[in-house]
Amino acid sequence: MTRLPARRPEATAPVAGRPDRWSKLDLKVSPYVYVAPFFVVFAVVGLFPLLYTAYVSLFDWRLGDDTAKFLGAGNYTELLADPQFWNALLNTVSIFLLSSVPQVIVAVAVAALLNTNLRLRTGFRMGVLVPYVASLVAVGIIFGNLFGVNYGLVNSVLDMVGIGRIDWQANRLASHIAIATMVNWRWTGYNALIVLAAMQAIPPEMNEAAMIDGAGPWRRFTSITLPMLRPTIIFVVITSTIGGLQIFTEPKLFSAMPGSDTGGSTGQFQTVTLYLYQSAFDNQRLGYASAIAWVLFLVIVIAAVGNYFITRRLAR
């Protein structure tokens, strides 16, 4: 290669001073080469599986089957008439609401606390992040133990204060609360940091002006901070929707019968993803499970869009 430096003596040369053919090609092709790996890998392991899931969902596709029978919308009509699916969907929504609503409220409160002029600021910020770092499986096992019926710490405390024991695994609402507690425990601190970042981006002049106008701390919080946080709260709500509706590990590990995919003896805390898993890998019905995946996908999209509008209104 006889590639010479393209620099000219009269300095301030434009980008392509005097590019030879190779350099021109380099300039043109390189960007595509750099972004290509993402698109190629995503197409193969992200997009293709999602579309192929739609295809599989049209068949009676058993695990290890070579000749799948075409059903058309059969899986979907079966699914819509399947009480276990509706039960799972109801559980998922219930657990999701029990986890995301208190979580956003507490996260904003913790962020407000962290947004003061604290000593040991970094220490406190790291402290609230500890649960986020803990392994999800460990968390599931630990909370399963804490919420144990006979030997769980939570029940011991309830017993001591005179409320009495609650069967966290068997009672439907109680199991949802216990699972939501795991989710909240894990994510509240993380979300508090995200909200804190948005709080710190609020120009201090706004608060100062309001203070001069005689607005107290509470008034400043509701009239300045909360409206300014709206985009961040929308972001937090939507990410927790996408994650929350796919919840799997927590209910899977919460079962009193470890390793089971039924979500309790009567499916009282079986979520949609858990039902998907059970349909695919216990019942070996891949087509049916694929139909569940697509319906869940639609539910997530609808919920995310719906949440966007609701949150936009509420935080106005």
Next chain:
Amino acid sequence: MTRRPGFLVYGLLVAFILGSVFPIYWSFLVPSHGNDILTDKVPPLLPGGNFFSNAQQVLDTIPFWHALMNSVIVSGSVALSVVVFSTLAGFAFAKLQFRGSNVLFVLVVLTMAVPTQLGIIPLYMAMADFGWAGHLQAVIVPNLVSAFGVFWMRQYLADAVPSELIEAARSDGCSMIRVFWHVAVPASRPAAAMLGLFTFMQSWNDFLWPLIALDQNNPTIQLALEQLQAGYYVNYALVLAGTTLATIPIFLLFVAVGRQLVAGIMQGAVKG
């Protein structure tokens, strides 16, 4: 605004953090005493001396070191690959002009909303066809790139690399890949470290896909933990000793880099 907050603020924050740490502490307390404390009316608050014997039993029950090694290999290669590909693509989107770049970037952002979890059935079928089921590459390959990573690096590099520097390097005759290596890579270091850390932890904690793709003889640490409590009789001292053992490495990492992790989450939040 420089006034120090009062006792109430510290009290509430300390209470929140104690609540955050307590379950993890409890999971260490039980194996350090033994199953007996589960039946105690008032459980002890200080650790006892049984932890090592329970930990030893964990090592005898599950292939702990093997699983830990698997997790390190999987999370390490996923983090490395995500960082490399995200920096490349982020650099192109932030600093290079090319036809269709806006459309392509919008596509990247849109893919962030696609829950890849929902594609597990075809992925599982593909892995079975390739004969990858049970092997680590079945867990690594589907996670080689991340839309969030591309987005993150683009946002960072857009500010971090002055366009004049790229132009100067180009007019000095630098090829694109040398510009990338000598200008973009050094500038991207803080963001790349952050992304690597994030990806590592996420991959370390992944459960659903490894559960499908791997088998019991070749588990990641999360799967090994789950094996500990499978069965009719659950020995909690043993199981919780396992969770503690598995938590130690990730906590050492957290202690070492927690400060940067906090800064990164906050920085990403403002930009994102």
